[in-house]
Amino acid sequence: MTDAAREDVLNRLENGDYSCAKEFTLAMFAGKWKLIILCQLNEHGAYRFNELRRLLPKVTHKVLTNQLREMTQDQLITRTVEQEKPLKVIYTITPLGQSLMPIIDAMCDWGDARLAQLQVTPHFSANEAALPGA
Amino acid sequence: MTDAAREDVLNRLENGDYSCAKEFTLAMFAGKWKLIILCQLNEHGAYRFNELRRLLPKVTHKVLTNQLREMTQDQLITRTVEQEKPLKVIYTITPLGQSLMPIIDAMCDWGDARLAQLQVTPHFSANEAALPGA
DNA sequence: CTGTATCCGTTCGGATACTG
DNA sequence: CAGTATCCGAACGGATACAG
Numbered sequence: 001m002t003d004a005a006r007e008d009v010l011n012r013l014e015n016g017d018y019s020c021a022k023e024f025t026l027a028m029f030a031g032k033w034k035l036i037i038l039c040q041l042n043e044h045g046a047y048r049f050n051e052l053r054r055l056l057p058k059v060t061h062k063v064l065t066n067q068l069r070e071m072t073q074d075q076l077i078t079r080t081v082e083q084e085k086p087l088k089v090i091y092t093i094t095p096l097g098q099s100l101m102p103i104i105d106a107m108c109d110w111g112d113a114r115l116a117q118l119q120v121t122p123h124f125s126a127n128e129a130a131l132p133g134a
Numbered sequence: 135m136t137d138a139a140r141e142d143v144l145n146r147l148e149n150g151d152y153s154c155a156k157e158f159t160l161a162m163f164a165g166k167w168k169l170i171i172l173c174q175l176n177e178h179g180a181y182r183f184n185e186l187r188r189l190l191p192k193v194t195h196k197v198l199t200n201q202l203r204e205m206t207q208d209q210l211i212t213r214t215v216e217q218e219k220p221l222k223v224i225y226t227i228t229p230l231g232q233s234l235m236p237i238i239d240a241m242c243d244w245g246d247a248r249l250a251q252l253q254v255t256p257h258f259s260a261n262e263a264a265l266p267g268a
Numbered sequence: 269c270t271g272t273a274t275c276c277g278t279t280c281g282g283a284t285a286c287t288g
Numbered sequence: 289c290a291g292t293a294t295c296c297g298a299a300c301g302g303a304t305a306c307a308g
Contacts, residue, residue, distance in 0.1 A: 004280095004299075005166055013249070021245025022169050022238055030164050032139055035156050049270055060302055065271060086269040087308080096248075103240050104156055110237060111155025114230075183290055194282060199291060220289040221288080272307075280299070287292075 005030060006070065028074055028100065033059055033067050035104060041077060041093040042101055049089050076100070139164060140204065162208055162234065167193055167201045169238060175211060175227040176235055183223050210234070 006027040009020055029035050033056055040055055041047060047055070053064055068091060071077045076097035082088035140161040143154060163169050167190055174189055175181060181189070187198055202225060205211045210231035216222035 008166075021243075021249060022173075022241040023245075024249065025241040025245040026164065026169060030160065032142075035160060039156075061271085062303090063301065066301095069271095081270090084269095087271090089270060100244065103237065103244060106237050106240060107156040107159040109155075110234065111157075111159040115155060115158060195291085196283090197281065200281095203291095215290090218289095221291095223290060270308085272305105274305080275303090277302090278300085280297105282297090283295090285292105285294085288290090 025100075025103070028076060029104070031067050031070065033064065034071060034076075035107075037067065037071065037091075038076065038093065038097055038100065039104065041091060042098060046090050046092045048091070052091065071097075159234075159237070162210060163238070165201050165204065167198065168205060168210075169241075171201065171205065171225075172210065172227065172231055172234065173238065175225060176232060180224050180226045182225070186225065205231075 005023075009023045009027045012020060013024065029038060036056060037052065040052070049064075049068075052068075053059065053061070056064065059067075068077070068079070072079045075094055078092045078094055080090040080092070082090065139157075143157045143161040146154060163172060170190060171186065174186070183198075183202075186202075187193065187195070190198065193201075202211070202213070206213045209228055212226045212228055214224040214226070216224065
């Protein structure tokens, strides 16, 4: 699990095993929803809990809570509680979180290129690309 | 699990949901051992199954097999069987796998910087950094 | 509105034995 | 040597109910 992996890296760090900078970075965003959350917060600046929930249709209450808690612990996002009634909790991205964006952008690019290479331009036959003008 | 995440992205692609280039990339190396395997193969060129096993002390036979199979399917590595007795199976990194290295390097850098920031220079008190010459 | 606790099916991962 | 199959305990993830 992404959780387990994160725990594992964190534990290794506590034990002085620190030969794992890349795993550490990976653990920051390897959760099933963390990339999307990060990008959304980066683009739009702030979201409340249920707004995020609506943004990520297939995420569960429990799982979203968990992802957000981990990201808060890792200081990728900030959790701000406004003590009104009803309660308001605002999530925003931190500078640390933003510092991950170049990596995430690189992942976008790689993914786009790779998917194009696989000719997964969906709903068109896989051979289309081979016979354009000719 | 990283497996599950990978399956999920793959399924989404098959269904034409392809708004997920970054998740796709993530799924390439999000497995617990894939980063290390990739780096090792990139540095040393080729390894046999049991050599990898020794390199990754805590990995299980079954899990390693699985990680290698997925990476082969994703065309990040190549599996070559030499039909001698006893059997020899060689794993090497592909150009596609190598094309991930810039991203992985960026992850190393980010992780190094972040760990330094956290003052996890292990086995030294967390305050050492604050009182050098003074 | 947010978040926690519980129950419970599903899936993961370790150990072991077996095949080619 | 390399990989598969099986068994089984552990962890995850969904649904629901409850609390602040």
